[in-house]
Amino acid sequence: MIEKPDDKRKLEYAMKKTTMILTKAISIIVLALVLFAPLKAADAITILSWNISFPFEDTKEFSQDSESFLGVALEYRAFFHPNISIGAYAGWHVFNGDTTRTIHVETEGDNAYKADITGKQFRYINSFPIMLNLHYYIGSSRGAQAYIGLGAGTMIIEERVELGVVAAKHTRWHIALAPELGFKIPLGYNLSGLASVKYHYAFPAKRITGEKYPHSYLSINIGFAWDQNFFY
């Protein structure tokens, strides 16, 4: 729980952790690709987006952040009906901030003691949503389309606090939902521009403080969608 971080170790840790998470995410996406393989190539799209996120309540309180420009997501959607798609979604969203508030620690029993810790706390949240999703589209597939969707799956959330030479981290898998509203505009060459708003909600799970809290944030996503014909 308590470790001594230095820059090199932190980078190695972040890369190792990210590799592990991305491996899991890619596995899920590959599984989705296999499941949807019978569909024609043009019936599926891949989406890559940049995400700007705004944390709420406990997520905001812990991270001491009010907006994050660090977010990416990869998504795959397969159409089994002209207006309905099913797919998989994986993302990485980072929140960070700092605070100098004093932490109070208290125990009970024979060796009861109380302690207070003050210092600049650097706080981080790495959120990795991995979900299956369903979308419904309004409008012709040849033109601009608005869509509404819902993702369901998990959000792997790592909370980390660095204070002086010590760091504490805590990782939990939360059951999660992510409703989404967006639109897609054809740009030509089997490529579309895409913009959406997605609300991420992770149901309560035990957090670094020992208590159970949910996580939630709203992401504004800007990206591109392309189908397999784009590469041929």
Place this chain on the structure above:
Amino acid sequence: MIKKTGRFIFYVLPGLLVLVMFSCYPSGPSSSGETDVVITAYDSQFNFGNIHTYALPNIVFELEGTDEVNHDFDDLILNEIEKNMNAIGYVRENNPLVNGADIVVIASIGRTDQTWVGGGGWWGWWGGWPGWGYWPGYGPGWGVWYPWPVMGTFSTGTLYVEMLDPNDSIDTDQRIPARWAAALNGVLSSSSDITAQRIVSGIAQIFNQSSYLGR
């Protein structure tokens, strides 16, 4: 041609985005001052309101270890401790060898990375203060013990300030209980223009966050 370029961009775009994420990933402290941590812990069974006098040895002790210790700021450290102790209503006893004191306050510097361990502490190096002579039975070789579990690990150059209770019954293990302890992490690990400022503000914070002290 345009399509080929477009294809190429989208082949490498996911990798580029992840690369950008890594390069923009936030880092932690950017200066030594940002790693300053003040930790205070105390025995919640002890009544600090009953303290009237305190003894403060004119020595900044060194904990066991191999690293060199910076003593350039000893006077500043002892003055700041005295100033803050007096400000909360405690009275310094200048002749504890004769008159004793309700509590002994000591300052020490870590010469290696040190972990606060419940039941543990420092041993055997504090015999250089004659004031211990007031309390029969205490002498060189005795040490401090903390009545709390592990609180954390502190780096070389940490300043420790502790309130010891030599009026407590003699411990057969030659230990004096700490009723209150504070650590100002790594503040003396280097010497710079702002070291004195960090010591002053750190000691002030030690007492600010210990509102239960004082009369």
